[in-house]
Amino acid sequence: MALLEAAGLSLALPDRAAVPLFGAAPMTTILDGIDLTVEPGESLGIVGESGSGKTSLGRTLLRLYRPTGGRLRFEGTDITDLPEERLRPLRARMQFVFQDPLSSLNPRHRIEDILAQPLLAFDRVGSRAEGRQQAKALLERVQLPAAFASRYPHELSGGQRQRVGIARAIALHPPLIVADEIVSGLDVSTQAHILALLRELREQGALIFISHDLSVVRVLCDRVLVLYRGKVVEAGPCAEIFAAPKHPYTASLLASIPLPAVEPGWLAGAA
Template structure:
């Protein structure tokens, strides 16, 4: 069996630990307790759990945005757990994140054109500003936005448009892995479906591996191949979505399912051809 594209083994993350002012050490708050996760190339996994379960911390640990106290993280066959920032920099293009709040991740002082073209120039994916702008315009079209938005600022866009800009920015860098953290939680149901369909199409076209963090179990069931259920920083259950949701083995998973009913998913949602309108 081939090695996963991205894997975490025995991951422990503690916040707030350190030396006290007058001697001794503060114990800190352990958020992840020996978590194991793996993602194959082209696979989409879901990470679910209540608020405070450690979902976002796990996602950021996978991207090496937070330091781990114990455990190992491997990406494309390489141990990246202890890589310095300079060593991680070439890998950043291949490991992208789409944030929950696009307004917090898009510089309000920059135009959409600058937001999309600067990463292309930084990572050497465009030789000139004109080439970068052409790539950005093509990607806007791919995410069903007009090229005219390159002239706009983030505050002039709707929430759904801003989230599509976040997706476009990640996709432009041709990553291998994308972490999507609660990216549809602030959108209306119709816009949620459009954004999720777009992500599914891009994942299929680009062969992306994705980790989808969400508290919405219907979203996880609709877009993910496998799911990991987190409780108090520990994996209490994992497996194919159908198996976990239809026959949960953990009492905690059953509680989540009872508390957040799963609406019926329109089968056409998952069977659409790439690029077909939502």
């Protein structure tokens, strides 16, 4: 059974550009008839130019948005229209790592409480003290010093915050993680460390890795899906698609983004 399955998935949102004189803003199509499956433990890259719908797709797949068309199944359960209270137990099994951890980590909470929060919310620990204890173990898993437990997000660097975001996402051992542009804006060596970490975590669950950087997707993902204006224009194994893109848009993406000599060993070396 597929872990996640989308069939004809569509999303329309109120058009931000339109200013209605009367009533609600007209809807604009963001995603149009997306078909995809993610198998347990698999790593799927979602690529496409800015505005193609990558973030919207990631959010819809985890039901942070409600699809306006099509079907969405997670672990065999149809979650397309599942109300929030019935989604809640599933939320522990699907986690999102946000692009900008400074805005997704509560600035007034210490790292240990940020990491303990999902554990407490889903009754994985019996007390706040136990949660804080586990937070230290989580920090270790993402290779941060346990002393960071008592710090606040603003006291960490961008790369360190990104690791905290990952630690929070893996706290509940979810079978699915969606990571949205999580290495953009970090320097190359920090990127390499975070990617090495993701590669390691991939052994434990499936990863949907959203990125505009094809060279990173190539070393991290088994399969790739190319989005263009809210539609899938190409999908398949990375090796095949990067070697011989069928769609002109994919070819132009590959041509416009120089693929540096990123050998798989580059990540292994950074671990």
